């Protein structure tokens with residue numbers, strides 16, 4: 001589950017600016033930018049239901065706006081068949097070859113290559129307990145419990161994800177604190193459980209992760225609005 005970041009200029013705004021530069025006469029589409037825990041600096045852009053969707057490695061989440069802008073220029077350039085100017089490619093490459101960024105990438109490759117999974121019991125919340133409760137409430141107790149783990153880094157943007165390779169639901173360590181309302185954790189866990197219940201499927205050459213059935217099931221969560229509001233407040237605090 002992803003949340004918008006609180007950067008001064010949002011990644012979406014940067015992307016809209018790049019889009020306007022490449023297509024000055026076309027109004028920018030709806031844009032969403034997701035930072036995902038890829039094991040390398042892999043990034044991509046695609047159209048999804050008329051929306052422009054960018055998936056960027058979370059290694060780049062803290063990159064300067066100019067670097068993000070250069071990367072978006074490269075990605076949109078590919079998508080719109082307008083190759084990015086040399087200066088963008090250079091700026092992006094230069095950032096990736098920085099010693100500290102290289103170290104981070106190496107570290108992450110190591111960690112994510114063999115995926116560090118933790119115990120479900122955190123300092124304040126027990127993921128197993130939350131999973132079992134939701135399983136009973138919403139899935140008739142029929143869902144087979146996958147591996148449950150806290151993330152190694154306390155991410156505020158990737159609060160949870162389903163990792164099919166390791167058959168694990170991973171929840172951000174950021175949420176394992178006493179100030180997190182339990183409802184928020186339940187909602188994040190419920191969302192990830194729905195990924196088990198409604199797998200992604202190929203759709204016009206792309207993978208649709210949140211299918212219409214998925215979205216419909218998500219709306220069944222009681223106190224959905226409240227949970228989303230609490231969550232937004234929590235990641236912005």
Ligand SMILES: [Zn+2]
Nearest residue numbers: 001191195210
């Ligand atoms: Zn999801």
